Amino acid sequence: MDLDKQLKKRVNDEIKGNKNKVEKDPFRLHYHIMPPVGLLNDPNGFIWWKGQYHLFYQWMPFKTGHGAKFWGHYSSTDLIHWKHEELALAPSDWYDKNGCYSGSAIDFEGKLHLLYTGNVKDESGNRETYQCLAVSENGINFEKKGPILNLPSQYTAHFRDPKVWEQDDKYFMVIGAQTKELKGAVALFSSNNLTDWTHEGMIAGGGEGKLKNFGYMFECPDLFHLNGHDVLIFSPQGIEACEMKYNNVYQSGYVIGKFDSKNCVYTHGDFEELDRGFDFYAPQTTIDNDGRRILIAWMSVPDQNEQDHPTTEYKWLHNMTIPRELSIVEGRVRQKPAIELKELRQNFSEGYVKLDKESKAINFSEGETLELQLDDVDIPNGMLELTLYGNARLLYSNEHSVFTMERKSYVDGTIEKRQCKLDKLHSLTIFIDTSSIEVFVNDGEESFTMRFYPYKNDKVIQVGSTEKCQFKYQVWNLKKVF
Ligand code: FRU
Numbered sequence: 001m002d003l004d005k006q007l008k009k010r011v012n013d014e015i016k017g018n019k020n021k022v023e024k025d026p027f028r029l030h031y032h033i034m035p036p037v038g039l040l041n042d043p044n045g046f047i048w049w050k051g052q053y054h055l056f057y058q059w060m061p062f063k064t065g066h067g068a069k070f071w072g073h074y075s076s077t078d079l080i081h082w083k084h085e086e087l088a089l090a091p092s093d094w095y096d097k098n099g100c101y102s103g104s105a106i107d108f109e110g111k112l113h114l115l116y117t118g119n120v121k122d123e124s125g126n127r128e129t130y131q132c133l134a135v136s137e138n139g140i141n142f143e144k145k146g147p148i149l150n151l152p153s154q155y156t157a158h159f160r161d162p163k164v165w166e167q168d169d170k171y172f173m174v175i176g177a178q179t180k181e182l183k184g185a186v187a188l189f190s191s192n193n194l195t196d197w198t199h200e201g202m203i204a205g206g207g208e209g210k211l212k213n214f215g216y217m218f219e220c221p222d223l224f225h226l227n228g229h230d231v232l233i234f235s236p237q238g239i240e241a242c243e244m245k246y247n248n249v250y251q252s253g254y255v256i257g258k259f260d261s262k263n264c265v266y267t268h269g270d271f272e273e274l275d276r277g278f279d280f281y282a283p284q285t286t287i288d289n290d291g292r293r294i295l296i297a298w299m300s301v302p303d304q305n306e307q308d309h310p311t312t313e314y315k316w317l318h319n320m321t322i323p324r325e326l327s328i329v330e331g332r333v334r335q336k337p338a339i340e341l342k343e344l345r346q347n348f349s350e351g352y353v354k355l356d357k358e359s360k361a362i363n364f365s366e367g368e369t370l371e372l373q374l375d376d377v378d379i380p381n382g383m384l385e386l387t388l389y390g391n392a393r394l395l396y397s398n399e400h401s402v403f404t405m406e407r408k409s410y411v412d413g414t415i416e417k418r419q420c421k422l423d424k425l426h427s428l429t430i431f432i433d434t435s436s437i438e439v440f441v442n443d444g445e446e447s448f449t450m451r452f453y454p455y456k457n458d459k460v461i462q463v464g465s466t467e468k469c470q471f472k473y474q475v476w477n478l479k480k481v482f
Contacts, residue, residue, distance in 0.1 A: 382467030
């Protein structure tokens, strides 16, 4: 049996052999994409193709650590119900033997094409990088075509994560890079056939312009058109924390600008973080049949206490965020839960809460997972506080115009927080799964994402305020689809 087949068999055996253990985990999520076993990281190859969404993912099936990555594969017709497909790519060739790293998908002549990074390391740990192509007629079985690009001389071997798109009868591709001067950068390429590529230069970072001193590596770039602008998303590494900003180990955010496809020049504004929570990295977007720009991110951050998650005992680690629809409002990217998530709703209840320096529980049908919507929030003074399942808190201080997300650390039980400035709080959309929370503030003006591990008997939502305050709420339990 060749290596590719051997690896595929090993992966299937690993899934089967650990199924019972994995499924016993009480923190297994109900409506978030997870790996069947092992570690999941970046979303890859996200595409709407021939009537289905395809979402591939970075996958280490054999342990809950990183290593020679595979491409796992989920498909869906509605962004809610996902089918785990056969393994898409295995690190079985000389050019990807230490990992089929992140990449993207595109249709070309009716076939699904994947562009990904082949990661290669020698015995002393020296890295090589190959940008590779794999092609499929049915969207399930892929034939590797090998490397299609040589590393341009300006960059170190930290050069990966090709994201490809079609524009003006051409193909373009951005790649996350590090210059020889150790600056994070985004490299641009163009092609007519997805096989022969021309290096058009750096379009962001690289020790120039607005991102001049902005870390030593940009991972997972994604450039796309949105509401009349061109948004570049990327995940920079090596940025120092600065007050409320950049508090995770690595960041993930965007700049908004204009891409001149003729001259291959991109001009852009300042960097903004996409999400203010603890766990959000390497997002990837796609445009679907309805013309929506949908984003899915990895709900974790590399090197950020990954092995301390309690799920590692059950042989799995990490998950994706819910799919989010993007738009630009007043010069900033907004994220809203994809409308399809409404399909998960059941057991509705609603009410109106008036608080006066007191705290009370919000009534909802017992269930582990829920969507909670707060509207018409009126906090003339003081602070509103929501305690979620005894383990997490959301706070808004009118006095300081600051929104805060807190959790009990899963590492040592201390309270940790993430914050951002917010002029006014109007509404909150909160998605709670068995061990994750995603909060959308003011209709997606800000989002906060995190994993958390609530106690079994503490499924209560407590609201409190330091002064008079009121709001309307709606709450639903959410169906289990995984
Ligand atoms: C981001 C990343 C990518 C790389 C992949 C490897 O999390 O480091 O740059 O392609 O993960 O799994």
